Amino acid sequence: MSTRARTKPQRDRHQEIVEAAAQVITDRGLAETRIQDIADRCGVSPGLILYYFGSKDRLLVEALTYANDQSYLRTSRELRKLPAASQRMDRLIELSVPGLLPEYSLLDEWALWLEIWVRALRDPEMAKERENLDRRWVQSISEVIRYGRQTGEFPSDAADADDIAMEFGAMVDGLAIQVLLNDTVMTPSRMHDICLDVARRLIGYDGTR
Amino acid sequence: MSTRARTKPQRDRHQEIVEAAAQVITDRGLAETRIQDIADRCGVSPGLILYYFGSKDRLLVEALTYANDQSYLRTSRELRKLPAASQRMDRLIELSVPGLLPEYSLLDEWALWLEIWVRALRDPEMAKERENLDRRWVQSISEVIRYGRQTGEFPSDAADADDIAMEFGAMVDGLAIQVLLNDTVMTPSRMHDICLDVARRLIGYDGTR
DNA sequence: GCCTCTCGTTTGAACCGTCAGTCAACCTGA
DNA sequence: TCAGGTTGACTGACGGTTCAAACGAGAGGC
Structure with a gap:
């Protein structure tokens, strides 16, 4: 809960990922949604997605x-x-x-x-x-x-x-x-x-x- | 020589597979339906499914x-x-x-x-x-x-x-x-x-x- | 009756790309 | 230095598809 970060414009990562995920699901459909797609969409590595959510399903x-x-x-x-x-x-x-x-x-x-x-x-x-x-x-x-x-x-x-x-x-x-x-x-x-x-x-x- | 087909296709194989597929989709959902499941359901090899339908999607x-x-x-x-x-x-x-x-x-x-x-x-x-x-x-x-x-x-x-x-x-x-x-x-x-x-x-x- | 050739059917394993999830190392700001 | 954030290569499993070989029922020949 830092108030500000400098090097990267990081807002709440959690939020950011959820929004990206919603967009990918909208675009490609739930069945065709890969973690990689979501990671790409918010310029982040796949590993980080799992770091925050534990599993794709969640x-x-x-x-x-x-x-x-x-x-x-x-x-x-x-x-x-x-x-x-x-x-x-x-x-x-x-x-x-x-x-x-x-x-x-x-x-x-x-x-x-x-x-x-x-x-x-x-x-x-x-x-x-x-x-x-x-x-x-x-x-x-x-x-x-x-x-x-x-x-x-x-x-x-x-x-x-x-x-x-x-x-x-x-x-x-x-x-x-x-x-x-x-x-x-x-x-x-x-x-x-x-x-x-x-x-x-x-x-x-x-x-x- | 129990349930196995000794002779030619007992019924229409095409039909048989479609019915099995419908049942599997009903049971497990479209997303979780594997060719293997359908093959198992009608006692047949996965290869045969593709032989008849060319692709899973069809x-x-x-x-x-x-x-x-x-x-x-x-x-x-x-x-x-x-x-x-x-x-x-x-x-x-x-x-x-x-x-x-x-x-x-x-x-x-x-x-x-x-x-x-x-x-x-x-x-x-x-x-x-x-x-x-x-x-x-x-x-x-x-x-x-x-x-x-x-x-x-x-x-x-x-x-x-x-x-x-x-x-x-x-x-x-x-x-x-x-x-x-x-x-x-x-x-x-x-x-x-x-x-x-x-x-x-x-x-x-x-x-x- | 018996062999054999043929062709559509069927098999099962191998192939191959894909993808969720893991992990050890690497930042970076405090 | 420390801790949480971040990476990205790796893995292990999975599953669609391919394929060469095997099978078996009929046709025809002997």
């Missing part, structure tokens, strides 16, 4: 959760800035569609979800993390709903906010998979339309699109 | 599509036996929930979907196959809907059958992922309830549950 799990974490925090922060619940909902939807916004596409993030899921199939630690990450996303949907009901923007007579969020979140997952995999029928804009439509139907607000 | 893609294919055909055949559209729909839902029916759980089939998706991320051939497979499943939903409308069992004033099927199918995918990964909140029976509920809401029929 690093991979941390990288996957870290990337998702960042993505969540970024989105969450952005939503909180918007005053109206309907704006938050619409923006949340916009940000959920892979490849809809070119500058901010979330394509990578969705690809990482797939990797997380496959790994969670057989890695209990990953399975547990996956549930935490997922729960948080669903909660941020239901928070928007509750927020809208509190401010009177959304009607309060509809179903339980958590139930709606779960159902809606599941549909977003399913649609996102198709869009991510370049389905010819399910395009980003079609997914966007469907999501807006379903959200309005479930929550009961009208959009000004 | 076999894997074929095995993944084959397994999904079988699962689809089995389901499709079963649905066609049921007279009423509502029965077909309910059964289709039942069969879609991983682990709901102990004897017939589809757990494996869903796990294979995950593998297909990840592979499709970077393998164009797999991506194309994936779209074919997926389209077929969605179509079998919309066929049930159209069938019900034809027989007057379902109202015809609701949305387009294809749109409903797509939306519903996406939600099933999303929910199935959670159930498959042993989510503590999203249990098989909860998924089942949600699916029945949403199906009735979207299609507009009432269940006799």
Whole structure:
């Protein structure tokens, strides 16, 4: 925990490696990710990676959760800035569609979800993390709903906010998979339309699109 | 001279290997599947696998599509036996929930979907196959809907059958992922309830549950 | 019936690149 | 000098692929 290092601009190495790992996983896929790739990416020797993480697996799990974490925090922060619940909902939807916004596409993030899921199939630690990450996303949907009901923007007579969020979140997952995999029928804009439509139907607000 | 083949290829070797491969992938996951495992599973030498398929990758893609294919055909055949559209729909839902029916759980089939998706991320051939497979499943939903409308069992004033099927199918995918990964909140029976509920809401029929 | 030739099938070991993980030595700043 | 950070060559195992040889079922000849 030195405050500063001179010869090398070393920030927290741990952090640096995790970020590099997340990028490599995004680029090449989990199965094709080598320790050497990660080492190259942050200009370091392979040995050092093991020095910090002990094993490749530990690093991979941390990288996957870290990337998702960042993505969540970024989105969450952005939503909180918007005053109206309907704006938050619409923006949340916009940000959920892979490849809809070119500058901010979330394509990578969705690809990482797939990797997380496959790994969670057989890695209990990953399975547990996956549930935490997922729960948080669903909660941020239901928070928007509750927020809208509190401010009177959304009607309060509809179903339980958590139930709606779960159902809606599941549909977003399913649609996102198709869009991510370049389905010819399910395009980003079609997914966007469907999501807006379903959200309005479930929550009961009208959009000004 | 027990289990050994004395004569010519007992059955189609190609077929035999594909089936063995699908089982191994199901058991150990795509990433952990070795040619040796597949060879062991059908009592054959590793060399023979390559003799028939040229490369591991070609076999894997074929095995993944084959397994999904079988699962689809089995389901499709079963649905066609049921007279009423509502029965077909309910059964289709039942069969879609991983682990709901102990004897017939589809757990494996869903796990294979995950593998297909990840592979499709970077393998164009797999991506194309994936779209074919997926389209077929969605179509079998919309066929049930159209069938019900034809027989007057379902109202015809609701949305387009294809749109409903797509939306519903996406939600099933999303929910199935959670159930498959042993989510503590999203249990098989909860998924089942949600699916029945949403199906009735979207299609507009009432269940006799 | 028996031999033999042939060709598709099958084997098993060898080949060879790859890669996670190890280790002894080497910084470098305090 | 000391300690933690860093290196990079090394290793040991692994696993896809190759290949030369063996096998065995039929066809045809005798």
